[in-house]
Amino acid sequence: MTFKPTNWTGRDDAAVEHAIRRGASRRELLKMLMASGVAATAGSSILLRAGAAVAATPVTGGTLRAAGWSASTADTLDPAKASLSTDYVRCCAFYNRLTFLDEAGQAQMELAESIETDDARVWQVKLKSGVTFHDGKTLTAADxxxxxxxxxxxxxxxxxxxxxxxxxxxxxVDDLTVRIELAAPNADLPTILSLHHFMILAEGTTDFTKANGTGAFLCEVFEPGVRSIGTKNPNYFKAEGPYLDSFEFFAISDDSARVNALLSGDIQLAAQLNPRSIRLIDSQPHVVKSVTTAGNYTDLNIRLDMDPGTKAGFIAGMRHLINREQIVKAVLRGLGEIGNDQPVSSANRYHNPNLKPAEFDPDKAKHIFDKAGLLGTSIPVVASDAAMSSVDMATVVQQAGAEIGMKLDVQRVPSDGYWSNYWLKAPVHFGNINPRPTPDILFSLLYASDAPWNESHYASEKFDSLLVEARGSLDEERRTEIYWDMQEMVATQAGTLIPAYISNVDGLSEKVKGLRPNPLGGMMGYAFAEYVWLDA
Known part of the structure; x- marks a missing residue:
């Protein structure tokens, strides 16, 4: 097989916009859409939306202040170590990747001019010429x-x-060509290279007190756990953007404070709003919502190597104690869909639709807990506003447990330091996972025996071998079959309980334009700074 950069897809409004900007006629656009299986009526609707977006001409200038929900003194400018949304925002502003994902999840070229392969194992990357780092150095294959x-x-x-x-x-291979050999075939490589961690640095970079990238913004201020300020890169290699003169990004961990800052005009973008705030946002004419449902989730993690996760039946009982429908309706205010304890959401083409979530059955849970000798035992459950909606989810589960005599001691801890002090460490705690574009990435990061973020310390030789097999398979039918089996293994064997896939909601000033959904998460996959503009 040979991978070629995709210029458009039939269901991708953003790609149609690109074709319009290139001068494609309406007849040409409809012909392309119909060739991909889009009906004429649907095609007309897509063209209307895309045309309206193109008509909204970007405005250059201005400064945008945006607030995320979590920051830490461990914040970093090293893309390899990035782990929080604040890290990803900076990485997207100050650096570039070889590829990036468009709205439809298709890998498009960024620093790469093309990425090609004949066997999905050996890849050749051609780089764009004339790209420079912030310090003036020219991008080469060595970087x-x-x-x-x-x-x-x-x-x-x-x-x-x-x-x-x-x-x-x-x-x-030469100054503008890189050869990448894989241990085994992996058709996902162009998508993998679009992840935030694979930003390109100048050769020899070891100092990350500042950022020297090729990105749309120069790093003017970086104060870990406090704020970052970027100013427009006058030598940016892309024909369009960035439109902002500068942006400031910081975290406001308290949901109410973040919303109030948006409503008062102190900030123009408030990321990841709590569903409880949506009604207030809807009532304000000068703010709007940007909704992305791409597989973000908050999960309850039970470590399999620590009590009570080592007790037979505890995890199974907890699965039946989670009222998923109530969590979606009451906690998420309908902004989500019921999850089935595995990370591949219905937004992904490899999602297993036959895998049903555990039924909410307190009596069954009680029977299991009683058999395990756990009824009446106080079990700490660590939650924090740092993990979106986890406090409310914990309360729902705690109340259900109280009705059957199961004592769940919800310990609400501060957002500051949560990811370094509690996540991956506490016996029972919540996590929050941003969307990832492929099952291979999700499983490699979270469930493989050597996964860096193995939240429940799940380990299975069979799972690991299936992961390798699926990664190298060019048979889509077999690949799908494997991923379905792996989802079932996670849902029934791991200690990660995923009640729902959450719709991410960012709040914006009505003057902020250009923000679009992205499969890598909210804030346009954390790359908002390069693409948004402030309407006059």
Whole structure:
């Protein structure tokens, strides 16, 4: 097979906009849409939306202040170590990737001019010419080789190490060509290279007190756990953007305070709003919502290597104690869909629709807990506003437990330090996972035996072998079958309980334009700074 950059897809409004900007006629656009299976009536609707978006001409200038929901003194400018939304926002502003994902989840070219392969194992990456780093250095293949090899260096501590390990050979063919050899075929490589961790650095970069990237913004201020300020890169290689002169990004961990800052005009973008705030947002004419449903979720993690996760029946009982419907309706205010305890949401083409969630059955849960000798035992459950809606979810489960004599002691801890002090460490705690575009990435990061974010310490040799098989399979039918089996294994064997897939809602000033959904998450996959503008 040979991978070629995709210029458009039939159901991708953003790609149709691109074709319109290139000068394609309405007849040409409809012909392309119909060729991809889109009906004429649906095609006309797509063209109307895309045409309206193109008509909204970007305005250059201005400063935008945006607030995320979580920050830490461990915030970093090293893309390899990025783990929070604040890290991803900075990475997207100051650096670039070889590829990026469009609205339909298709890999498009960014620093790469093309990425091609004949067998899905050996890949050739052609780089765009004339791209420069912020310090004036010209981008070459050596920079890409250095950046990718860092993920293989255990001393770096890359969060993407387990994914990058499949790259067994990374070398420069010439100044603008990189050869990537994989241990086994993986047709997902162009998508993998679009992840935030695989930003490209200048060769030899070791100082991350500042950012020297090729990105749309220059890093003017970086104060870990406090704020970041970026100013427009006057030498940016893309024909369009960025439109803002500068942006400031920081975190307001308290949901109410973040909403109030938006309503008062102190900020123009408030990320990941709590569903409880949606009614207030809807009542304000000067603010709007941006809704993205791409597989984000908050999960209850029960470590399999610590009590009470080692007790037979505890996890099974908890599955039946979770009222998923109530969580979607009451906690998420309908902004989500019921989850089935595995990370591949219905937005992904490999989602297993036959895998049903555990039924809410308190009596069955009580029987299981009683048999395990756990009724009446006080069990700490750590929750925090840092993990979206986890406090409310914990309360729902706690109330259900109280009715059957199961004592769940919900311990609400501060957002500051949650990810370094409690996540992955506490015996029973909540996590929040941002969307990932492929099952391979999700499973490699979260469920493989050596996964860096293995939240419940799940380990299965069979699972690991299936992961490798699916990754290398070019048979889509077999690949789908494997991923369905792996989803069932996670849902029934791991200690991660996923009640719902959450719709991410960002709140915007009505003056903020250009923000679109993205499969990598809210805030346009955290890349908002490059693409939005402020309407006069």
């Amino acid at each position: 890409v080789v250095y950046s990718l090899n860092r993920h293989l260096d255990e001393s770096v501590g890359s969060k993407a190490n387990s994914i990058a390990k499949q790259m067994t050979g990374i070398s420069a």
